[in-house]
Amino acid sequence: MKNRTLALFAALTCAGLLAGTAQSQGFVFGTAQPGKPEAAKPEAASTPGARTAKIETAQRLLNRMGLLREAPSGTLTPATQEAIRAFSAQNGLPASNQVTDALLNAIRRVIWTTQNWSSGNYKGREKLVDAAGLREAQILLGKLGFNAGPLDGTFGPQTQVATEAFQESQQVTVDGLITATVLMNLRRAVNGVGASAKSTVRVLNWPDYIEPSVLQDFEKETGIRVVYDIFAGNDDLQAKLAAGGTPYDVAFPTANAVPAMAAKGLLAKIDKASLKNIGNLDPRVDATLRAWDKDGAYSLPYMWYTVGIAWNPKLTAKAFPGHGMDSLTSVFDPEIARRFQSCGVGVVDSASDVVPLAAMAGGVAKWDGKNSTAAAAKVLDRLSGIVKVIPTDQFIDALAGGKICVAVGFSGDAVQAQSKARGNVEYRVPADGGLLAIDAMAVPSNAKNKRDAHLFIDYILRPQVIAKISNTVGYANANLKAGEFMSEAVKSNPAVVPTPAALSRSSPIPILSEQDQQDIARIWAKFGK
Helix, strand or coil: CCHHHHHHHHHHHHCCCCCCCCCCCCCCCCCCCCCCCCCCCCEEEEECCCEEHHHHHHHEEEEEEEECCCCCCCCCCCCHHHHHHHHHHHHHCCCCCCCCHHHHHHHHHHHHHHHHHHHCCCCEEECCCCCHHHHHHHHHHHHHHCCCCCCCCCHHHHHHHHHHHHHHHHCCCCCCCCCCHHHHHHHHHHHCCCCHHCCCEEEEEECCCCCCHHHHHHHHHCEEEEEEECCCCCHHHHHHHHHHCCCCCCCCCEHHHHHHHCCCCCECCCHHHHHHHHHCCCCHHHHHHHCCCCCCCCCEEEEEEEEEEEEEEHHHHHHHCEEEEEEECCHCCCCCHHHHCCCCEECCCCHHHHHHHHHCCCCCCCCCCHHHHHHHHHHHCCCCCCCCCCCCCCCCHHHCCCCCCCCEEEHHHHHHHHHCCCCCCCEEECCCCCEEEEEEEEEECCCCCCHHHHHHHHCCCHHHHHHHHHHHHCCECCCCCCHHHHHHHHHHCCCCCCCCCHHHCCCEEECCCEEEEEHHHHHHHHCCC
């Protein structure tokens, strides 16, 4: 199918049907005046050594297609020129080794045609907001100077191009998709402090893990612009912090990942003396965090949660009548998991959380490195083709929408799914053991704006602020005074605050050595195929 699509593309190109301007093909790039086509200008050739956003964009797209094996640098390297020549040859384009607008448009069209953009996905990853959200995003993109095409609430090439351009302008993760995070960023870009900001703080957090009004209120009160990005897991977080480009100022790692990140020089010590609201922290949660960050030097608690079993009782009752769901065997025993395969059984895409639970299911109750990884690998090998790996930014909607009926995941995500599914989602710490974890606030060592990073963290430590976040994300916070500001439905939910018995079954998520991390990455890569 792919070869036929490329052949069709080549035929259209040779016929001149794809060789027109961006405007004529519905690909309109961001301009200073949205909706008004710019006068044609002579196009300068890309030259070796010249760093441009256009070259970086081409490199990113060529990399996505597998034609370029080096990280995007914005400079026209020999490898980039070779990738351009290969793309041109494959798609019947005139021989070239330069990055031009015509080349970029051709690459974008091939990606749209061959990588499932037309169904609103990227490689099967459904990450779009609903039609109303899409239309709002299209309007906001236009206000910012990025022409997203017709304001019709449908996702097409023009909207994808405009979204990528917006993400590039924010220097955040670029995927071209309208997610809840992108929509949140667009709203603040239009209605926030914008160009009048006295400074910028760059935040890197998990998906669906903030209340948008908190960012807006912080901007309004301080005049500090927030650039907000997300990561998929702790490995992705470490890669983003270690990568080149514009650094982040605040990050939210899981506490058990803090020691390794600090040892690698990725985190700076927290200046606790500058935090006026640090006295609001619950000392019990802070003491628990020190099981991972020994002296509490590099992190402060943000939210705490358990990792356990979530399920849709209507769907599971049909798939396996009478089965008790609150056990690891519901997912990790292949014979039982197979009973749920028709309605969807999965694990959240967070290897450092799932692999220790798989080891527990395999008979190694306490993490000990080699034996635990071996036990986990054996368990996960038996689940191949039965249990899905669900991306962290899709878990809530997949559970709430009935695309999966049982899964291992985070308690707070299950609470959000409960809300979306009007209560038709259950969550338990498994009877045979779960995990207890804390997500922390930290300052990357290469942060450009450590002063405002601490101001942002101090703002989060206000009881009213962290309560507002808990009410939205469904996670328990670490603030002694937040309870009076929290929704009764949230703070009384046992999925948010487990019973003492459930907590007693929850083992602290283990600290992973460098060897553990390598073994887990290998196991996870094999499992996720």
